[in-house]
Amino acid sequence: MTTEATPARDKTAIPKNPGRRELGMKATLLFPDRDIVDRFYVPLIYTACRTCYSELEPDEIFRRAVDGRIDPAKQQKLIQGVIESGHGSTIEHIVFTFGISGVSRTLSHQLVRHRAGVAFDQQSQRYVTFKGASTMLPTSLAEADPTLRERYEDQIAGSLELYGEMVAAGIPGEDARFVFPNATRTNLVMTTNLRALIHMSGLRLCTMAQWEIRRLFQLIRHEIFTVSPFLGSFLAPKCVALGYCDEMGNRDEHCPIRPHKDNVLGAWADKAKAARAAGRELSVR
Ligand SMILES: Cc1cc2nc3c(=O)[nH]c(=O)nc-3n(C[C@H](O)[C@H](O)[C@H](O)COP(=O)(O)OP(=O)(O)OC[C@H]3O[C@@H](n4cnc5c(N)ncnc54)[C@H](O)[C@@H]3O)c2cc1C
Structure with missing residues (x-):
């Protein structure tokens, strides 16, 4: 089945605030x-x-x-x-x-x-x-191309239906559950x-x-x-609490809450170099 291409997610963007959508x-x-x-x-x-x-x-x-x-x-x-x-x-x-x-x-x-x-x-x-x-519907799928969303929902519905059929056929719940998707609440x-x-x-x-x-x-x-x-x-x-970001994935500081530690250390090194050039040492107090 063909679907319209879903635009690739920009890896460096801050994830949308999940609080904006009712997730149940x-x-x-x-x-x-x-x-x-x-x-x-x-x-x-x-x-x-x-x-x-x-x-x-x-x-x-x-x-x-x-x-x-x-x-x-x-x-x-x-x-x-x-x-x-x-x-x-x-x-x-x-x-x-x-x-x-x-x-x-x-x-x-x-x-x-x-x-x-x-x-x-x-x-x-x-x-x-x-x-x-x-089951839980991720926002990216709720907002995705309708064909893709429909395929996702069909797949989930199919898993739950098969679960019901297996239980009805006498398969223990502890085994039938193997078909549950990660989306199960x-x-x-x-x-x-x-x-x-x-x-x-x-x-x-x-x-x-x-x-x-x-x-x-x-x-x-x-x-x-x-x-x-x-x-x-x-x-x-x-x-x-730290005063800086220590997440490797935020070296580009796309999340602006705090500066990345590499940039904090870089700024400190620049300051120390400038101080040395001016004939002083930076205090480490
Ligand atoms: C953004 C993000 C991405 C992640 N990605 C992955 C992933 O890809 N794969 C994956 O497997 N996990 C992943 N994790 C889970 C992560 O590795 C930790 O297992 C999880 O966050 C639990 O945190 P914690 O280790 O601080 O444990 P907690 O139990 O919350 O421990 C609290 C603190 O107590 C101390 N502590 C606890 N137990 C011990 C111990 N046995 N020995 C010494 N000190 C201890 C540590 O200081 C620890 O930080 C991810 C977590 C986050 C937040």
């Missing part, structure tokens, strides 16, 4: 609610930080923080400094649990690659026999501590991340912001 996926913060976060989460992290520098016992520090005897703004200031210094164990004491639904298996395969500080439970394709498995519960969440967000909010997982982390960031704008402010592409 959800990320819901199941626990904690705003009240718990307000009352206990910042005091808990503060207690972890302050214990390192105080003669007081942790329970006393915690009580004072929860009672408001320690100004919440002061608590946040210490926490911000500690996070920015990379003392990450202090933010492993608080966790967030998300219900994630309607994401593709392509996404879940990427998500469960995160190992440290995160737990997952995922809908089983062995124990669930699907009557109507649903799935549900997960994910619990993560704040350190792991900041790390994952740094990688997955980056414009180099795949569009679907990037969208998921935009939804996750939105959920955290609704319970704590302060804690939500730490969820950002990794370049924001």
Whole structure:
């Protein structure tokens, strides 16, 4: 079958913001609610930080923080400094649990690659026999030449139909599922501590991340912001905290969020050379 040529994607362009299209996926913060976060989460992290520098016992520090005897703004200031210094164990004491639904298996395969500080439970394709498995349609295909999109949709529909026929013929679901495409949607519960969440967000909010997982982390960031704008402010592409981009694929700086490290080092080398030519050494302070 012939199709109209689809224009080749410009490899150096920033991927379109996946937030612009309704993808049918959800990320819901199941626990904690705003009240718990307000009352206990910042005091808990503060207690972890302050214990390192105080003669007081942790329970006393915690009580004072929860009672408001320690100004919440002061608590946040210490926490911000500690996070920015990379003392990450202090933010492993608080966790967030998300219900994630309607994401593709392509996404879940990427998500469960995160190992440290995160737990997952995922809908089983062995124990669930699907009557109507649903699938994800990528934007590039939604906007592609209609013939190509139709072929994609036919292929997906064919896979799901064959699955149904196999199950009806007595093939166990755990074997029939081999025909499912990567586009098949799935549900997960994910619990993560704040350190792991900041790390994952740094990688997955980056414009180099795949569009679907990037969208998921935009939804996750939105959920955290609704319970704590302060804690939500730490969820950002990794370049924001680093101050530079370390992605090889962005040497041309097509993503403008931060300068690429090669250019930062290049600018530093030029500055050092100019300083030497003027008879001075650059301070490394
Ligand atoms: C844009 C992008 C493209 C990717 N492309 C590919 C690809 O093509 N192929 C592929 O296979 N994967 C790919 N990945 C996945 C990637 O390689 C990681 O497996 C994934 O992002 C998990 O991150 P992490 O290793 O930081 O693990 P996490 O579990 O999130 O770990 C957090 C941190 O803890 C530390 N840590 C965790 N476990 C250990 C350990 N065992 N030993 C020492 N330190 C540890 C590390 O500092 C690590 O960064 C890609 C990821 C991104 C974001």
